[in-house]
Amino acid sequence: MRHNRLLMVAPMMDWTDRHCRYFHRLLAPSAWLYTEMVTTGALLHGDVPRHLAFDRSEHPLALQLGGSDPDDLARCCQLAAQWGYDEINLNVGCPSDRVQRGAFGACLMREPELVRDCLIAMREASTVPVSIKSRIGVDELDSWAFFENFYRIVAGSGVQRVIVHARKAWLQGLSPKQNREIPELDYARVYRLKTEFPQFEVIINGGITSVAQIEPHLQNVDGVMIGRAAYQTPWMLTACERLLGAAGHRPERDQILQQMIDYACRQQAEGVPVRHIGRHLLGLYHGQPGGKQWRRQMSECLQNHAAGPESWRRQWQQPGSLSAEVA
Ligand SMILES: Cc1cc2nc3c(=O)[nH]c(=O)nc-3n(C[C@H](O)[C@H](O)[C@H](O)COP(=O)(O)O)c2cc1C
Known part of the structure; x- marks a missing residue:
């Protein structure tokens, strides 16, 4: 059975650069592609074309931003709009030390009001749709009540597309790599988000390694985002495309x-x-x-x-x- 649902390839630092995305686009013509995370500092004080240039074939393409200052994020959104991005995503899931020192990424889950204000500033800065990518919790803040409260406040921003990596982040003691493996996946919590916030377009992420795994998710949420498996076994994207996009897509x-x-x-x-x-x-x-x-x-x-x-x-x-x- 085919679905009117979304396929996305996850943002991955050092991996999903523009050359990788060009490749993924050939494999999955209708997938949403995401850039590596670009920090607001890198964009506002660095080489803008190096961070933002892309090939037209990459559409639909989202820029992922890392930051927590609403004004800086708003300025970056204006740049993203000028460069023709289709979506701008706020990273609320990265657990790395560097990102924590910058007080953004997963540690922002502790500050839902700030996340809401960032998203409002981003939405007001341009007409490009804004989305969020988060975890299901952080450290000891690991309950449904915490997660529900986070998204109840974030919903006040009017954001529609919500991408959830279905495991919490441990901010102390685990490397980013361990943080993608050790905390347990909890897909049910992401499904419940869709049930209780039907206005959100909920995209589930984490641990999807085969097309067969996608079907059950599509009964519960609006789309799937695939990270490591898309990079390491890229041919799976052609089968994902046949399920979620062009049924006749059979390249060699x-x-x-x-x-x-x-x-x-x-x-x-x-x-x-x-x-x-x-x-x-x-x-x-x-x-x-x-x-x-x-x-x-x-x-x-x-x-x-x-x-x-x-x-x-x-x-x-x-x-x-x-x-x-x-x-
Ligand atoms: C090498 C690598 C770099 C990553 N960089 C980012 C990033 O820049 N922004 C982000 O939101 N997530 C990043 N992630 C997390 C992925 O987007 C995804 O949430 C995670 O890998 C879980 O999905 P998967 O099990 O399908 O890989 C990265 C993951 C990997 C493996």
């Missing part, structure tokens, strides 16, 4: 690789090091005969600065590459 891996080679050649001509692009493709043949060998060869190729994108295909076609793996 070799065809996608060729499109990425063409893209990398164009980017190289503009001075982009091709390893910045090729690194996102390492999982393309995951699970396929010869896939491990291709990944290895591709990694070596990316170390060799003299090798151009054409060699990505040549690596794949080397005689024996399939038989070695199958044997």
